Amino acid sequence: MARPCCAERTDGRQLRSPFSRVIATGYYDGSTEGFTDCDTCRTVYEFKMLDWDEGQDIRVFKVEEKAGALFDELVEVISTEQDRPRWPIWVPRSPFPVAAEKRIHDLRSKVAGARFLIATEDPTKRILVWRSLGPDEVVEDRGDWLKALGVGSE
Numbered sequence: 001m002a003r004p005c006c007a008e009r010t011d012g013r014q015l016r017s018p019f020s021r022v023i024a025t026g027y028y029d030g031s032t033e034g035f036t037d038c039d040t041c042r043t044v045y046e047f048k049m050l051d052w053d054e055g056q057d058i059r060v061f062k063v064e065e066k067a068g069a070l071f072d073e074l075v076e077v078i079s080t081e082q083d084r085p086r087w088p089i090w091v092p093r094s095p096f097p098v099a100a101e102k103r104i105h106d107l108r109s110k111v112a113g114a115r116f117l118i119a120t121e122d123p124t125k126r127i128l129v130w131r132s133l134g135p136d137e138v139v140e141d142r143g144d145w146l147k148a149l150g151v152g153s154e
């Protein structure tokens, strides 16, 4: 089943995910932070969990576009002979190679392009809520984001 391109995604609920590959640099019963790319246009995004429900199933992530980044290049520097990528979710073993740590640091410090919030159990699966963020919209790491996005209260 073809996935929609991230560029076509508008705010809404119960949407198909544009993402099919996740590098989870943080994992706790599911991804907590990492990188993903659009299956169609290959735009790279960094994501970070802001909130989760009591069962830690539904999670809210802040997602930021990292323009010009190449996902395959990131995969290349993180993977080792003993730790080959696996999709849809790859949790690379730490410590990462030095070159990978540097690449990840560079990506994290890159100015974000498009920014949005998603609520989902898994960024590669059904997106319960997708909401765009304005360029100057401040997003606190702490907060009841599930409630703010109207998830779990229906």
Ligand SMILES: [Zn+2]
Binding pocket: 004, 005, 006, 007, 008, 018, 038, 039, 040, 041, 042, 043
């Ligand atoms: Zn796209």
